[in-house]
Amino acid sequence: MAFVSGEIVDRFRKQFQSAATPLVYRAPGRVNLIGEHTDYNLGYVFPIALEMACYIAIAPAAHGKLRVYSRDFDKEASIAVTDIASAKPTKQWSDYVFGVAQELVKAGFAIEPCDMFVASEVPTGSGLSSSAALEIASAVALLGGRAFPKVELAKLGQRAESQFVGMPCGIMDQYAAVFGHAGAALKIDCRSLGHEYVELPSNVRIIAVNSLVKHELGTSAYRERVAECQQAVAALKELDPKIESLRDVALDFFERVQDSVPMVPRRRARHIISDTQRVVDLATAARKNDLAEMGRLFVASHRSMQYDYQISCEEIDFLVDSAIKIPGVYGSRMTGGGFGGCTVNLVAPEAVDTFRQQLSALYNARYQKTPAFYDCLPAEGAGLA
Numbered sequence: 540m541a542f543v544s545g546e547i548v549d550r551f552r553k554q555f556q557s558a559a560t561p562l563v564y565r566a567p568g569r570v571n572l573i574g575e576h577t578d579y580n581l582g583y584v585f586p587i588a589l590e591m592a593c594y595i596a597i598a599p600a601a602h603g604k605l606r607v608y609s610r611d612f613d614k615e616a617s618i619a620v621t622d623i624a625s626a627k628p629t630k631q632w633s634d635y636v637f638g639v640a641q642e643l644v645k646a647g648f649a650i651e652p653c654d655m656f657v658a659s660e661v662p663t664g665s666g667l668s669s670s671a672a673l674e675i676a677s678a679v680a681l682l683g684g685r686a687f688p689k690v691e692l693a694k695l696g697q698r699a700e701s702q703f704v705g706m707p708c709g710i711m712d713q714y715a716a717v718f719g720h721a722g723a724a725l726k727i728d729c730r731s732l733g734h735e736y737v738e739l740p741s742n743v744r745i746i747a748v749n750s751l752v753k754h755e756l757g758t759s760a761y762r763e764r765v766a767e768c769q770q771a772v773a774a775l776k777e778l779d780p781k782i783e784s785l786r787d788v789a790l791d792f793f794e795r796v797q798d799s800v801p802m803v804p805r806r807r808a809r810h811i812i813s814d815t816q817r818v819v820d821l822a823t824a825a826r827k828n829d830l831a832e833m834g835r836l837f838v839a840s841h842r843s844m845q846y847d848y849q850i851s852c853e854e855i856d857f858l859v860d861s862a863i864k865i866p867g868v869y870g871s872r873m874t875g876g877g878f879g880g881c882t883v884n885l886v887a888p889e890a891v892d893t894f895r896q897q898l899s900a901l902y903n904a905r906y907q908k909t910p911a912f913y914d915c916l917p918a919e920g921a922g923l924a
C-alpha cells in the first residue's frame with residue numbers, strides 16, 4: 540500500500556518541527572524472477588520493480604547538516620554537509636544515505652543542508668532489495684531534479700553499497716529501482732548495462748512469500764561466492780584467454796571442459812552459466828505465454844541455487860517444495876541474495892487463495908511462523924511520488 544504523500548508530509552513536519560513543504564520521492568523494491576548472482580558475473584537478470592517502495596520527504600534546512608530520520612528504525616542521524624566527503628561508515632542504516640551523499644559529492648554535486656524523512660514499505664532482509672530502494676530514493680531526493688543519467692544513477696547506488704556500506708553487490712537491484720516499468724519485467728544485460736522490457740503473461744500472478752528468515756550470513760557468503768566465481772574464471776581463462784567473466788562462457792563449452800575447474804568453483808560456475816541461459820529462456824517463454832515452461836525454469840533455477848550455488852536454506856527449500864505440490868502453482872524459487880528472505884511463485888489467478896492458505900498452514904505447522912505474502916505487480920522506477 541503506497542505511503543500516502545500527505546501522511547509523510549505531516550510526519551516530516553512533526554519530526555523536524557518544521558513548517559516546510561517537503562518534496563516526496565519514491566524508489567521501489569524489486570523481486571527477481573530469474574538469474575541469481577549472475578549480475579556481478581556480467582550475465583542477465585530478470586527482475587520486476589515493485590509497488591512496495593521507499594519514500595523520502597525532503598526539504599532544505601538552515602542547520603548546515605544532512606539530517607535524516609527513519610520511521611522504520613525510529614532513529615535520527617546527521618552529518619555536517621562539509622563532512623560528507625570524508626565520512627566513514629558506522630554500520631547503521633544511515634550508511635546507505637550518507638554513502639549515496641558521498642558518491643554524489645564525488646560526482647561533483649553539492650549537497651545542501653536538508654531534512655529527510657524516510658519511510659519504507661520494503662521489508663528488510665527479505666531479498667526484495669530494501670537497501671537499493673533506500674539508496675536510489677536517497678539519490679533522487681538529494682539530486683532534487685538535477686539531471687543525472689539513469690544508468691549512472693544505478694551505478695552510483697551500487698558504488699555506495701559496495702564501497703561505503705561494504706557489500707560487494709552487483710548492479711541488479713539499483714538498476715531495477717531506477718528503470719522499473721509498470722506492466723513489464725526488465726531483462727537486464729549486466730555487461731552492456733542495457734535492458735529490454737518483457738511483458739508477462741496476464742493469466743498468472745507473481746506471489747512473493749517471505750520465510751521471515753533473515754539472511755544474516757549474507758555479506759560474508761556473498762563475498763565468498765564472488766571470489767569463487769573469480770576462481771572459476773581464472774581456471775577457464777587457461778583454456779581460452781578471451782574469457783573475462785562467466786558471461787563469456789557458453790554452456791556447451793563449459794560442459795565439455797568443466798573437469799578442469801576445481802570442484803567448488805565448478806559448481807558455482809555451473810549455476811551462473813545455466814542461470815544466465817535460463818533468463819534468456821524465461822523471457823522467450825514469457826513472450827509465448829508458456830507458463831509450464833516458465834514454471835519449469837523457476838524450479839530448475841531453484842535446484843541450481845540449492846545444490847550448485849548453495850545459497851538456499853531449509854525453510855526456503857520447504858516453501859519451494861511445498862508450493863510446487865499445490866495445484867495451480869507453475870513454479871517456485873528463492874529470489875535475491877540467499878540464505879532466507881523470499882521465494883517467488885508463479886500461480887494461476889484462481890489458485891491464489893488456496894495457495895496462500897495451504898502454504899501458510901504447512902509453514903506454520905513446521906516452523907511455527909506465518910509467512911507474509913506479497914502480490915507482485917510490476918511498477919515504475921524511482922521518481923517523485
Ligand code: GLA
Binds near residue numbers: 577578710711875876
Ligand atoms: C543481492 C545483490 C544483487 C544480486 C543478488 C543476487 O540482491 O545486491 O546485486 O547479486 O543479490 O542475484
